[in-house]
Amino acid sequence: MIVQANRLDHVEEYYFSTKLKEVRALEESGKPIINLGVGSPDLPPPPQVMTALQQALLNPVAHQYQPYRGTTDFRQAIAEFYQNFYGVKLNSETEILPLMGSKEGITHISMAFLNEGDEVLIPNPGYPTYAAVSKLVGASAVLYDLSEKNGWLPNLEELEKKDLSRVKLMWVNYPHMPTGAAGKEDLFRELKAFGKKHHILIVNDNPYSFILNEEPESILKHSEGMEGVLELNSLSKSFNMSGWRIGMLCGSEKNINSVLKVKTNMDSGMFFPLQAGAAMALRLPREWFKEQNKVYLQRKEELVKLANALGCHYTEDQTGMFLWCRVPVGTTSEAFVDHLLKQYHIFAAPGFIFGSQGEGYIRFSLCASEENIIKARKRLTA
Template identity: 55%
Template sequence: MKGFSKRLAHVQEYYFSQKLKEVAKLKAEGKNVINMGIGSPDLPPHRSVIEALNTTASSKHAHGYQGYQGIPALREAIGQFYQDHYQVRLNPDSEILPLMGSKEGIVHVSMAFLDEGDEVLIPNPGYPTYAAACKLAGAHAIAYDLKEENNWEPDFEALKALDLTKVKIMWVNYPHMPTGSRGSKELFQKIIQFGLENDVLIVNDNPYSFILENEPKSILSISGAHEIALELNSLSKTANMAGWRVGWLAGRADLIDAVLKVKSNMDSGMFLGIQRGAIAALSLGKGWYTGLNEEYQRRKMLILELASLLDLDVSKGAVGMFVWAKIKNNQSEIEFVDRLLSEKYIFITPGSIFGSNGAGYVRFSLCVPEVQIREAIERIKSI
């Protein structure tokens, strides 16, 4: 063979793909590793979601190819979800595109709008897939700073000082991963205004808007967003359906249609049973989110105790599925994480995998049962 694609030279294996091999090796050796690294919900979906899947899977008519845009009932359920929770009105026929998880949507958006040589604004720290998708599309990633002293929000004066002539996309993500900065309508207004003034497509990645957040927000609720913004969303975190791979893209019809051209060449539609389960999940009432957040709040209080025992400073007022903590005394976050894994068999995430501004920080996932968090606390107390 004549070798691999040149684009692979610019894309590394995902950190968790590598690190989980090490965790698996330790487990195979009999070590009881407590994994606090990944945001994969350990709680089950609502029983109505499972019932919808099972009922549909039992039908002999459920197993053929499905449409690339999902069944109309799913798009209508997403539209109603946006109306009920975000006060955003979407046309289910043209402004909603179901996806097999929102992660694939990041690549689809990049392939639909970027050409070689284009530039993309990527948050630092931020989800590594934004930069990876940009590079796969042949574009150039430009990191923009998010810093604790600015509440992990963009410095718009610094952004305006950049040469933006080649910038096509700006990725934003509020509530923010990994820091938990909740964002606000005022912040969204600034972001939309920046996009309009500089002809930059704004894409908000919004999977955490219900986790420990009483006022879910969508950037599409902001005046002017229809002209310049798209939003990715997902049931992975809000409905405990990460492995089901159900997400969607919402926004202006012609922008959605452009992404559909890419998507329709990448898959053959979502299994009908999963779509029916997603419809059930989208109809869950406020009681579901209240119960979910009560569980996450109990876990968070224990994680905060653990962080205190580890002599870490935790950002206050954060939301979402993680606890973001600062290491004292200028210790290396990589060494801190590796030592915790090798000595106490507790795995957490080094902040630097999310960008250079994550150096000196670590991230804990709330997707860990209370009993395991208590066990981690006892292990640290035994130091």
């Protein structure tokens, strides 16, 4: 009998991997499930991106191995994107590393900087992969609580009271998933000062900054150098390219090179046409986001009506592609989600999967048509 590695003893299969099997089984049995749970954009990528992808297929080098650092043009497009939309100047040769999706970057960063026994500060609630990957590399996940009362922002004064001597890395994610809290310039300044004081690498996971957000920010802005910070970004949400698996990591040359040591042993470069399409996407004007956000805003207005009909509470200032709601008193997030699924054939994400601070909340996704959201609400009174 072959025994699995000890590192898997405290790592569970991703919630959506298992729950969606149940959803598919219900669909196969004839139940018309409306999926409001997963943040996988249903809108198409920009047409210019599809054209660039198709044209790149005919390039003589299209089907060869590509550079580990990505093509020169793709890295330059990332640099232009950061300059135009965040006001951040990056050296495309040394401070940018394309990734096969930013989720890959979470693993690469953890492997590059964490030793067994190191501690990692992880938001609660937050993206479950941060904790899972920390455990996989032998580090200890130390949760820091976020609360609705504090606007879902980290309480750095409380963190200062803890023993931080073993903390090597801190994950932050603004705009925040799942709560929709927006990251502001003051927050990033305070985080960078906190990291510098305690010798902690601050990593901002930033894939949602253009979804229903008027003021996109980067933690790399207004920094006296980038030695203590890294930022992950992605084309999955902003450009409806989640299946393409394209992301990026930006930071100092030293930190990028550390991650590159891991990455070069994990893959052999990204498919050339994908990089060509991604470069086209990053060079699109702001009108792309404005038009897309009109669609998301209409969907959000309908989701708000659904939340009201369910007796859920939500805050008005949320950004991103989700609506984060407190479930009615007297139930749990899991029970509420199961009730919606079995009674009305509506699937949403229970807050507990994002951490203990997510208990009592539910997350609805904007990645469903306005028609389906309206249909979901009508089922409540059918």
